[in-house]
Amino acid sequence: MAPDPDAALLLAFRRGDAAAFRTLFERHARAMVAFCFHYVRDAARAEELAQDVFVKLYRSAHRYQPSARFKTFLYRVATNHCLNELRRGEYAARAASPGASDGAGRPDLAALPSPLASPQQALEATRLEGAVARLLDGLPEKQRAAFVLCRFEGLSYEDVAEVLETTVSAVKSLVHRATVAAADALTPFAGPASHHRQGTQEVPS
Numbered sequence: 289m290a291p292d293p294d295a296a297l298l299l300a301f302r303r304g305d306a307a308a309f310r311t312l313f314e315r316h317a318r319a320m321v322a323f324c325f326h327y328v329r330d331a332a333r334a335e336e337l338a339q340d341v342f343v344k345l346y347r348s349a350h351r352y353q354p355s356a357r358f359k360t361f362l363y364r365v366a367t368n369h370c371l372n373e374l375r376r377g378e379y380a381a382r383a384a385s386p387g388a389s390d391g392a393g394r395p396d397l398a399a400l401p402s403p404l405a406s407p408q409q410a411l412e413a414t415r416l417e418g419a420v421a422r423l424l425d426g427l428p429e430k431q432r433a434a435f436v437l438c439r440f441e442g443l444s445y446e447d448v449a450e451v452l453e454t455t456v457s458a459v460k461s462l463v464h465r466a467t468v469a470a471a472d473a474l475t476p477f478a479g480p481a482s483h484h485r486q487g488t489q490e491v492p493s
Contacts, residue, residue, distance in 0.1 A: 292358055299352075312358075321338040324338050324370055423469060430452065430462055434463050437452075438463050
């Protein structure tokens with residue numbers, strides 16, 4: 289099977305084409321910042337982590353197998369790096385502190401409430417974002433990784449299994465358990481009077 293365009297770029301980089309790696313960075317840097325933000329919820333730190341991911345990608349390019357999709361290879365590097373970052377003591381301490389998961393400093397401007405939203409709608413969107421952040425903080429590592437990759441990044445179960453180096457059945461179980469936890473955690477936002485639809489694109493159906 290012919291490699292996808294990004295895979296072709298990574299192979300070109302391995303052959304010495306530095307411009308190919310710059311193209312990969314330009315294509316995926318924004319997505320990597322958003323991905324890292326799901327783990328650390330600090331815009332500046334997410335940008336640093338995304339840069340680290342590309343440094344790791346640069347150094348590990350020789351290990352890439354052309355039979356694999358570039359996207360799964362990239363997310364494997366990014367997931368491992370973000371999980372290692374979360375194991376640092378400062379994140380455990382911050383997650384345990386009041387108001388630590390309010391999603392402040394989000395780098396994705398498209399995710400902010402519409403300027404036409406009422407103050408109440410904007411407040412509910414902010415509260416929902418904080419509830420999602422607290423949910424993620426409370427999930428075990430593998431559940432969190434599978435949930436983020438599947439529900440936030442839109443990867444298939446097969447791709448998530450490849451990223452996490454596990455089976456499809458294991459991924460389905462991880463995502464199911466995380467989804468059940470999400471349904472419980474986000475119940476207060478599901479009432480008929482709620483205007484939460486503005487911020488629920490990340491909530492599993």
